[in-house]
Structure formats: structure tokens, C-alpha cells
Amino acid sequence: xxQDPLYFDDLAVGMRFSTGTLTMTEDEIIAFARxxxxxxxxxxxxxxxxxxxxxxxxxxxxxxxMSMRLLIASGPRFAGGIVGTGGELLWPRPVRxxxxxxxxxxxxxxxxxxxxxxxGSVQIRNETRNQEDEVVQSFSPRLVVPRRPGSS
Amino acid sequence: xxQDPLYFDDLAVGMRFSTGTLTMTEDEIIAFARxxxxxxxxxxxxxxxxxxxxxxxxxxxxxxxMSMRLLIASGPRFAGGIVGTGGELLWPRPVRxxxxxxxxxxxxxxxxxxxxxxxGSVQIRNETRNQEDEVVQSFSPRLVVPRRPGSS
Numbered sequence: 001x002x003q004d005p006l007y008f009d010d011l012a013v014g015m016r017f018s019t020g021t022l023t024m025t026e027d028e029i030i031a032f033a034r035x036x037x038x039x040x041x042x043x044x045x046x047x048x049x050x051x052x053x054x055x056x057x058x059x060x061x062x063x064x065x066m067s068m069r070l071l072i073a074s075g076p077r078f079a080g081g082i083v084g085t086g087g088e089l090l091w092p093r094p095v096r097x098x099x100x101x102x103x104x105x106x107x108x109x110x111x112x113x114x115x116x117x118x119x120g121s122v123q124i125r126n127e128t129r130n131q132e133d134e135v136v137q138s139f140s141p142r143l144v145v146p147r148r149p150g151s152s
Numbered sequence: 153x154x155q156d157p158l159y160f161d162d163l164a165v166g167m168r169f170s171t172g173t174l175t176m177t178e179d180e181i182i183a184f185a186r187x188x189x190x191x192x193x194x195x196x197x198x199x200x201x202x203x204x205x206x207x208x209x210x211x212x213x214x215x216x217x218m219s220m221r222l223l224i225a226s227g228p229r230f231a232g233g234i235v236g237t238g239g240e241l242l243w244p245r246p247v248r249x250x251x252x253x254x255x256x257x258x259x260x261x262x263x264x265x266x267x268x269x270x271x272g273s274v275q276i277r278n279e280t281r282n283q284e285d286e287v288v289q290s291f292s293p294r295l296v297v298p299r300r301p302g303s304s
Contacts, residue, residue, distance in 0.1 A: 036217040038224050039233045052235050052296060060236065061217045065188040068213050072190050081191045083204050084212065086242035089291075139241075144204060 005079035007148035008110065008120035017105040019070040024058055026097035032062040057094035063101070063137050064089070067128040070103045078122075079148075084141035087123075093136045100131040108140070112147075119146050157231035159300035160262065160272035169257040171222040176210055178249035184214040209246035215253070215289050216241070219280045222255045230274075231300075236293035239275075245288045252283040260292070264299075271298050 026045075033042030037059035040047035048056040071082060095101070109123035122145045128137035178197075185194030189211035192199035200208040223234060247253070261275035274297045280289035 036221045036224075041233065041235075052232055059220070060238070061213070061220050064216065065213045068189045068211070069187070072188075080204055081193065083193075085244070086212070086240070086290075088238070089241040090238035092237070138238075 008145045015107040017076040020074040060091045087141035160297045167259040169228040171226040212243045239293035
């Protein structure tokens with residue numbers, strides 16, 4: 001995380017970045033869910049068996065928050081920070097206690113702003129992958145990224 | 153939250169639900185961001201002035217987590233819980249300290265499962281609105297909802 005900040009002008013379609021990893025613990029899964037998503041399949045190992053999942057799994061919002069933590073700690077360092085207006089968010093597979101996650105970012109499209117020459121729109125896809133390299137979350141936001149001062 | 157659980161068969165396109173409210177405090181905004189989204193515009197009132205936002209705003213993931221808390225506490229009680237595979241997530245406006253949020257849910261489409269006659273897919277839109285009734289988050293997931301036993 002001591003890389004130089006990345007301006008819009010430094011980016012190219014197809015660039016990829018990968019974060020470090022973190023492991024989801026059962027205690028953290030349950031603690032997050034008790035606060036924000038208190039459903040038995042996220043908070044109770046025994047009752048989770050009778051749910052659609054059949055086992056304790058992390059809240060998708062917990063996976064999302066932890067993915068953001070990974071991006072902040074060791075993802076691409078966009079100038080101006082990671083400022084997104086949203087995008088498609090998918091959870092193709094559940095996250096289980098003990099899973100080790102990382103986030104792989106790919107630059108999909110770059111669109112200079114017509115109205116604001118000091119910035120551009122960057123379409124990315126952040127795939128959160130587990131230790132088997134399976135995608136557990138895919139989020140494809142558009143970011144607002146400043147242009148390098150003097151470049152526009 | 154003492155309503156009977158809602159099965160797929162109980163739902164109709166156009167049905168709307170609204171949760172209670174909660175207020176986002178500056179302390180909670182900063183605490184959540186320190187854990188999951190440690191960027192100056194989410195953690196530092198002074199440094200936030202120099203950001204794209206120009207002021208302290210909540211992490212979008214905090215808004216998402218609080219929206220889920222509202223849905224769990226006082227949203228529609230779907231049988232089997234709120235089990236989503238993802239959808240479009242948008243943050244059209246920032247959430248500021250002191251904003252009071254609620255979630256308005258609308259049923260957009262109902263699709264019985266062809267392969268699994270015991271369940272259906274329910275397309276919904278959850279709009280998180282502030283005290284001015286402005287939409288600060290829109291999330292449109294597909295949920296898996298069981299059919300009423302004996303109905304299929």
C-alpha cells in the first residue's frame with residue numbers, strides 16, 4: 001500500500017489487481033450477523049441446518065464489508081479513494097467459517113467525463129474469491145476517479 | 153414483526169412494505185468505516201472536506217448493512233428468511249450523520265421455480281430513504297421464497 005495513487009490516466013482496460021487475504025471466522029460471522037442480519041442461518045449453527053443453506057454461512061453484507069476491508073488494505077490505490085455509485089452485486093456461492101478470501105479487481109471500461117474534465121468514470125469488477133479460487137461475490141461498480149492534474 | 157410468514161403464494165406484484173426507522177449517528181458511521189471502509193471521507197470530518205463528497209458521509213456498505221438491519225427488524229417476513237443471490241445495488245445520494253433511514257420494499261416479479269416446485273423466485277426492490285424521502289440506496293435482489301406447503 002505504498003504504491004503511488006492511480007489517476008484515471010494511469011488505468012487501462014484489462015488491468016488486474018489482487019489484494020491480500022483474510023479468513024472469515026465463525027465468531028465474526030455470528031457477531032456481524034447479530035448486528036445487521038440476524039437470521040438463524042447466519043447466527044446459529046444448529047438452526048442453520050434447517051435452513052435453505054443447511055449450514056452456517058456469512059451474511060452477504062458481511063462478505064461485502066470484508067471485501068471492502070481487503071480493497072482498502074491492499075487493493076488498487078485509486079487517487080481520491082474508492083468512490084462508487086453502485087453496480088451489480090452477486091453472491092454466487094456462500095461463505096463459510098474458515099474460508100479465506102481475497103479480491104481480484106479488473107478494469108472493464110474507462111469513460112472520461114464530458115461535463116467534468118477533471119475526472120472519469122471507471123467500470124471495474126471486484127471478484128471476491130475463496131481458497132478454492134471460487135467466486136463468492138462479484139461486484140461491478142462504476143468509480144469516479146480524478147484525472148492527473150494537468151492532463152486534461 | 154408478529155405477522156405470519158409470507159410464502160411465495162401470499163405475494164403479488166405491486167405489494168409494498170415499509171420498515172420502521174433508524175438514525176445514522178456520526179459515531180457509528182466512523183466506527184463502521186474504521187473497520188471496513190477506512191477512507192477519510194468516512195472516518196474524518198476535517199479531511200472529508202477535501203474529498204469528492206466535501207463532508208463526512210457513511211460508507212455505502214454501512215448503509216447496506218443498516219438497511220438489512222431495518223428489514224430484519226420490521227420488513228416483510230418472508231418464509232425461510234431473506235435469502236438473496238444478489239442484484240443491482242445503487243447509492244444515488246450520500247448518507248450523512250443524523251439522517252433517519254427506512255426501507256420501502258416493492259414486489260416487482262414472481263417466478264415459480266420449474267426445477268424446484270417447493271419454491272419460487274421473487275424480484276423485489278428495496279429502497280432506503282432518508283427523512284426527506286430521498287432514495288439513498290436502491291437494491292433489487294432476487295429472493296428464494298418457499299411455496300406454502302401443499303400448494304404446489
